[in-house]
Structure formats: C-alpha cells, structure tokens
Amino acid sequence: MYSIQEITPQVFWVGGNDRRLERFENMFPLPNGVSYNSYLITDEKTALIDTVDTSIGALYLENVTHVLNGRKLDYLVINHMEPDHCANIEEIVRRYPNVQLVGNKKTFQFLEQYYSLNMSSNYLEIQEGQELGLGKHTLRFYFAPMVHWPEVMFTYEISQGILFSADAFGSFGALSGNVFADEIDFENVFADESRRYYANIVGRYGMQVQAALKKFTDVNIRMICSVHGPIWRKNLAYILEKYDKWSRYLPEKKGVVLFYASMYGNTENVMNALANKLAKRGIQDIRLYDVSKTHPSYIISDVWKYSHMVIGSPTYNMHLYFVMDALLRELSALGLKNRKISLIGNHTWSSGAIKGMHEIIDTMKNIEIVGAPLDVRSTLKPEREPELDALADAIYASLTEA
The missing domain is CATH 3.40.50.360 (Flavodoxin domain)
Structure with missing residues (x-):
C-alpha cells in the first residue's frame, strides 16, 4: 500500500521509514528507527529528488508509481550518492529508461563505482548555480562538497522556496505519519536525535557546513526538505541557528x-x-x-x-x-x-x-x-x-x- 503526502502543490513526499534497523551505518543505535525521504515534483516535467535505502525499496517504488499515475519520469536529481539514498537509482532507470540523471561530475564517478549497469546515456551533468525548468517549478543547484561527502549538492526550488538539502538538517528517528517538524513535539522527540545525527555524521565538516550556509544568506528559503527526519516549513530559524552554532563548534548552553x-x-x-x-x-x-x-x-x-x-x-x-x-x-x-x-x-x-x-x-x-x-x-x-x-x-x- 502506497504512503505519500503532498507537502506543497505538485510536490510530494514519497519516502518511508525503517523501524527494524538496529544501527545506522552499522554503528549508531536507532532506538526509534530512521526515515528515508524522497520527493517527487509533478509539473509539466516530473522530477524525483533522491531515492531511498534498499530496506524500503518496494514501498518507495510503489509510492513513485502511484504519484506519477502513468506519467513518465523526466528527471532524477541525485543530491547524494551514499547508499541509503542511491540504492534505487538502477531500478528507476530500468523502469524509466529515458530518465535523465541530474548530478555533478563527482556524482557520476561514484555512481559508476557502485553500479555495473551503464547509465552514461542518462547523465545530465550540471554546474554550480545552473537551473532546470520543470514548468511552474524551477530547480537551481548549489554544490555543498564535504557536507559530508565530496559530491553533495543541494537543490533549491525557486517558485516555492524549497531547499532539498541532502543529509543536511537531517535527524535519526522514524516519522509517525506527521512529516512536518511543526506537527511533532520536536524538542522532546527529535531535538537530541538531530544533534546526535549532526555531531556524529557531519560534525567533522564544520567549515564546509559554514561555507554551504553562506551560499543561502540572500536566498528565500521557506521549506527545508532533508533526506532524514521531519520537513521544516515553520520557524526555520530554529534549525538554521542550531546548524550555525554546531558547525562553529560552539556549545548550545552551559552545563x-x-x-x-x-x-x-x-x-x-x-x-x-x-x-x-x-x-x-x-x-x-x-x-x-x-x-x-x-x-x-x-x-x-x-x-x-x-x-x-x-x-x-x-x-x-x-x-x-x-x-x-x-x-x-x-x-x-x-x-x-x-x-x-x-x-x-x-x-x-x-x-x-x-x-x-x-x-x-x-x-x-x-x-x-x-x-x-x-x-x-x-x-x-x-x-x-x-x-x-x-x-x-x-x-x-x-x-x-x-
């Protein structure tokens, strides 16, 4: 049974959750599981933003198929090539053989390291700041190397101010129906897990996080969609301030x-x-x-x-x-x-x-x-x-x- 949510007009959350996984990256305990988020835009052109882990691959593909409702998939944007997000790329290409894979040079280097299927004819290599029109929606790409892999990029949807942020602003913990941070008791359910996620996964790369944050100083971000954890559509200053402080290695409080x-x-x-x-x-x-x-x-x-x-x-x-x-x-x-x-x-x-x-x-x-x-x-x-x-x-x- 598919499980999707329309988070803004024509933009759908098509991800899922894994509550059975014991340890993230086989290291970090997951007492409350983890979510794998992916997003699908259905405009004149269709665009899928990232895929998910193999553990929820069947549900994910059902979600994508349901939202497309018989339409072809024009683009798959690959913000991050870590296996918990790239695991379904090959299956997407098999199902939609004309899909264009949107990434940077390093993205495709990693893709060829992970996959044996030759997908080079599907590549659409983009540059920093390049835009891709879908109709009413336009995607702009920002490179964010070493946040926390060298190929990472963020995708910004201009018309609605949505930042698809790869692993940045993510969190451990599965979603329980509510996909938005403002629908959740964030302080008691996700705040500690967001910090634990940042410190252990991204913490080494504070300088690179600061460089990425500076790129968005004058960008009107109205929603942040990470590949893990809840979506931010209200009080974005809360999580942005946390990331600014964490990436400068400054304590949140005395204790x-x-x-x-x-x-x-x-x-x-x-x-x-x-x-x-x-x-x-x-x-x-x-x-x-x-x-x-x-x-x-x-x-x-x-x-x-x-x-x-x-x-x-x-x-x-x-x-x-x-x-x-x-x-x-x-x-x-x-x-x-x-x-x-x-x-x-x-x-x-x-x-x-x-x-x-x-x-x-x-x-x-x-x-x-x-x-x-x-x-x-x-x-x-x-x-x-x-x-x-x-x-x-x-x-x-x-x-x-x-």
Whole structure:
C-alpha cells in the first residue's frame, strides 16, 4: 500500500521509514528507527529528488508509481550518492529508461563505482548555480562538497522556496505519519536525535557546513526538505541557528558532561562524588556517562551541546583505558574545539591516564583545562577530598563566569 503526502502543490513526499534497523551505518543505535525521504515534483516535467535505502525499496517504488499515475519520469536529481539514498537509482532507470540523471561530475564517478549497469546515456551533468525548468517549478543547484561527502549538492526550488538539502538538517528517528517538524513535539522527540545525527555524521565538516550556509544568506528559503527526519516549513530559524552554532563548534548552553571509564568502580565513585559536589554548588544540566556502557554517539551529542567536560579514566597497561582512548580520538577526529575540560586519572602502579588524555586533547583547538588534573591512586582517600573540592570549585567558577 502506497504512503505519500503532498507537502506543497505538485510536490510530494514519497519516502518511508525503517523501524527494524538496529544501527545506522552499522554503528549508531536507532532506538526509534530512521526515515528515508524522497520527493517527487509533478509539473509539466516530473522530477524525483533522491531515492531511498534498499530496506524500503518496494514501498518507495510503489509510492513513485502511484504519484506519477502513468506519467513518465523526466528527471532524477541525485543530491547524494551514499547508499541509503542511491540504492534505487538502477531500478528507476530500468523502469524509466529515458530518465535523465541530474548530478555533478563527482556524482557520476561514484555512481559508476557502485553500479555495473551503464547509465552514461542518462547523465545530465550540471554546474554550480545552473537551473532546470520543470514548468511552474524551477530547480537551481548549489554544490555543498564535504557536507559530508565530496559530491553533495543541494537543490533549491525557486517558485516555492524549497531547499532539498541532502543529509543536511537531517535527524535519526522514524516519522509517525506527521512529516512536518511543526506537527511533532520536536524538542522532546527529535531535538537530541538531530544533534546526535549532526555531531556524529557531519560534525567533522564544520567549515564546509559554514561555507554551504553562506551560499543561502540572500536566498528565500521557506521549506527545508532533508533526506532524514521531519520537513521544516515553520520557524526555520530554529534549525538554521542550531546548524550555525554546531558547525562553529560552539556549545548550545552551559552545563557539564562527565564521562568516565571504570574497571572496578573506583573511578566511577570519584566521578559520582564530583557530580554530587557540583550539584550542591547549584550547577544544573549535569550529564554522567560510563563510556563502557553508553554508546559514544550519545556522549558526543551531549559534548556538542554543553560547554564543559570532565573526563575520568584509569590507566590500563600503562596507557589510557582503550574505550576512553577511542572516544577521545573520535572527538578529535570530529574537530571538537571551544570547550572547557577537567581531568581525573586513576592508577595503582603506573600513572598513564592523564598523560594519555592530554596527548589527545592537545590536538583539539581552543581547549581550556579547568582546575588541576586529579590523579587518584586506586581510591580517593579522605585526605585528598580537598583536591576534589578544589576541582569542583574551579568548574563552578568557570561555569558561572559572565
């Protein structure tokens, strides 16, 4: 049974949802599934914007067939060649052999890497700023390389101000009938998942996101249609401001994310004691995570949200505990900067955790170390509690400064 929605006159959402998928890209947990969005314009000429993942291919093709209602498909615009969006290109060409595939030079390079069917006669290679008329609707193409693949482009429909934005402005989470952000309790259902999606998927490419945003400074965008998550048609400033802040690596608000590794509970006890001391000092928005238990994508999302981090880890084989090492290296690879960080290490016979943390943190830009790093010897004895109090005071002072 087809499942489509007309989002503006002659523009249809023809995507679908996958609630069975456990992990996005086989890495990121999907407790609420994920949507795969595609859009079909039915003007004098018809244009399909992106395809979807193989998991919902049968529904997708039924949706497209229903909306076309016997008409031919003139264009398939390929904004992004990642497999969760390009998986149905070959099937579309088989069904509509005269369809023109709209993309850039890099698009077609990737297409030939993924597919063995020769579709070169269908190629319509476009340039930055080029326009394609469909009748009442006109498409203009903007290249957005490395947001987050090199071939990515955005398609802007001029008459209605619709930005088809590829993966940008996307989110984890399946849609439940309502396809518009203003029809959903966005703050409670999608806000965290949008940040988790951005930080982990696009976070490394903040400079490129900023370059893409600048292209639309004087463009009248009235709707944003991503390939994942809800469609934005109201209060676009909300998501645009989030993307501007996230891509400049600026925290959304003041708060503390404490995350730790602990083999036997001793480092955990210190982190719990510190969190308790911060709470007693009136600090709100405290998050506390065990890196061995919590998937790193959730920790990374909160690190993107908040201004301060406290990292606690034991030494393991004279080096940094490897799960913590992996998380910090991922934060460095994602380009995290502009944060205030406090450090707690633990060792019994050879101290290495704080040194290992510094080695990775020192690769990040504009990082301020708050308070003296605390290196615990197995357990925190009462006589060293003043050091923990001093660290709590330093974090409090940093959080409450103007």
